[in-house]
Amino acid sequence: MTAQDTTTQGSTAHDLVARRTTGHSLEGAFYTGQEFFGLDIEAVFAKHWLFVATDAELPEPGDYLTLDVGPYSILLVRHGGDDLRAFHNVCRHRGARLLDQERGSVGNLVCGYHKWTYGTDGALRHAPSQPPEFDPGCFGLKPVHVRSVGGLVFVCVAEEPPADFAEVAALIEPYLLPHRLREAKVAARVDLVEDGNWKLVMENNRECYHCDSHPELLRSFFPTYGCTEADVPPQLRSAHERYLRADAELRATYDRLGLPFALVEELDTRVSGFRIQRDALDLAGESFTPDGTAACRRLLGDLPTARLGHLSLHLQPNAWFHVLSDHAVTFSVLPVAPGKTALRTTWLVHPDAEEGVDYDLGTLMKVWRATNEQDARLVARAQQGVGSPAYEPGPYAPTEYQVEAFCNWYVTRLREHLWR
Template sequence: MTLDTADLVDRRIPGRSLEAPFYASREVFDLDLAAVWTRQWIFVAAEGELPEPGDYVTAAIGPYSIIVVRDDDENLTALHNVCRHRGARILTEERGSVGNIVCGYHKWTYRTDGSLLHAPAQDGGFDPACFGLKTVHVRSVGGLVFVCLAEDPPPDFAEVASRIEPYLLPHRLREAKVAARVDLVEDCNWKLTMENNRECYHCDGHPELVRSFFPTYGYREDQLPPPLRPAYERYCRVRAELRETYDRLGLPYETIEELTRPSGFRIEREPLDLAGESFTPDGTAACRRLLADFPTARLGHLSLHWQPNAWFHVLSEHAITFAVLPIAPDRTLLRTTWLVHPDAEEGVDYDLGRLTKVWTATNEQDADLVTRAQCGITSPAYEPGPYAPSEYQVDAFCTWYLTRLREHLRR
């Protein structure tokens, strides 16, 4: 039986979770690729992963393989990882460095800007200018690299980028280097990964995280469960103190929440608990070398959410990026990258285990939770349930997602 995706989209009840086919159907997954993943700006890397000319990363977005490379002029270029000869996959590693981009099949050779440099044994009428690698839109925002596969990307991206960058630039992420990168495959649909991140209703399942992260995220004061009130009162006191620091340092901190626009996002600067410096058991800095010339490490964290596939935590002394990429209806890649000052030395300025401990544990706990969700949703007994008030950002994500599907289905 063919699934009526338009009807499925139209009958969604606001304030409730999505029906099972959204998470389990191959037809919906293919629709997601067409309506979301090939049309929106997708976060794929940090500039710190591409510090020198010739450095590259590859990213799989559904059936597409994308190369992001720093070209010989030190600009970022994004290219389809498909040889223009007979279509072979050119670069097979997730990251590396090249002089030129050489296809391992028949040795067609491309410059780092994608232009064809050499094609062996072609006839005299062959024009190399007609056979460069196909390009992909690419844009760095404060050191975060986004690509868009659409011919005409969402037009609001430039305006959104101009509002996000003032928050990011003081942390000098363009200069930061990679301390660690971990790929985790979760046994769930990509939307469950994103929904799980958009609420803290489940944060009591993250004992390492809630040592320093206030578990009151998403709650209004009049909605707070009594056990969370002491943490909320502490949060308010620290927030007031930190805002004086932010004002003195010229760091923007006000919340901007526009989650349902085409380039949907949420950004804010907010406190951490305990020492207030980092995601560690006691809240103290995980790296002695700060990312920038801050006079204090106690800056809480800058939080950025991006529709449809990323979130970020930027602190005084390191930053963490999280990229979500779809593999199959029930499999999703979560790629986590830790960034530190370019001169920070492992074993001297930071201990890698301490730097990565909290979010490694949190990611593994979340992977278990979203696997449970996927298993339950595929049961015939499942039906959409109501969101709690603190899960309003999950509802906003679903609204954003369904809007993108409706736009696609109307084309």
């Protein structure tokens, strides 16, 4: 056990939350302590809407997937054509894990211990050797809140999930619907366990201060990505002018096609914090490829042109997304241990797109697979550093304002939980 495992110089979690300095990184115990890991599960992951999958991963009735959120095992299943259900993956007999495979397809949900059998609606259908007075209606699976938003699937294990998520869904769904992600198919999925706390993974994603570590990604992003007008250094002024021209052209295209594009940013001003915006990409401006051209010949939805830049969506606490004309990439983060985090990346393409004909899988995945691996190394370095007794919180640069917004959102959630 390290000195930062539960306290820092005798301070409790209450003390550390109360004294957090705005504009500075969090103290080491937030990232290394088992106490904070448990607190994060209770105050954040067990209380908020979490992105966990896409509709495309459960296309047919009976398709299911399971996932672990701290001590919670969740079962997500397609009950009907447009009907997703989510349950605690716990048999109502003696508590056995109901399904132990990560994903698959079933007719009914059958417990492997004593064969209690449930429909995909969670109702108990069969329980062997029960007395005549046994009422199966009292023993259905315990439900978990689930909602699909434009093809993105969210769950919440809280009895009363954040009510403002309905407002957020109404704001972001018009941006997503033109891409028809509900009808897309999964081209690839990669799971990566990073050697760092989940907050370091999220913070790393919330800034481009470090983006010179991402040569593949920087082929598509403008050199000034992440900068405000006031932050653009003189040597990048010409690149910024190029961005402004591309941005003006795209805004005209968005208006002509009726695609919403304006920045809406409420990262730390509501419980279900988010940020969404359409923005230009460099070079051909179509996709994340070395020359910026589309990685898939079949475009998503009914989009008439490939040159649409990218739709960027961030959602607290555990997800970000890039949706383009030709494909979409989703990212979900789940804590495994204080210094371990699971990152799942999923690539979606048009349902009729054929690998080797319409897209090359290596080209489709190249940029974000490389970027994820680079980020994993950076997160591991950060985790090693915050565990040192010499570490103390440092100040954020102006371009790291979204990191501050994330930390402010997170600390606010802890305060509400600890002082409730």
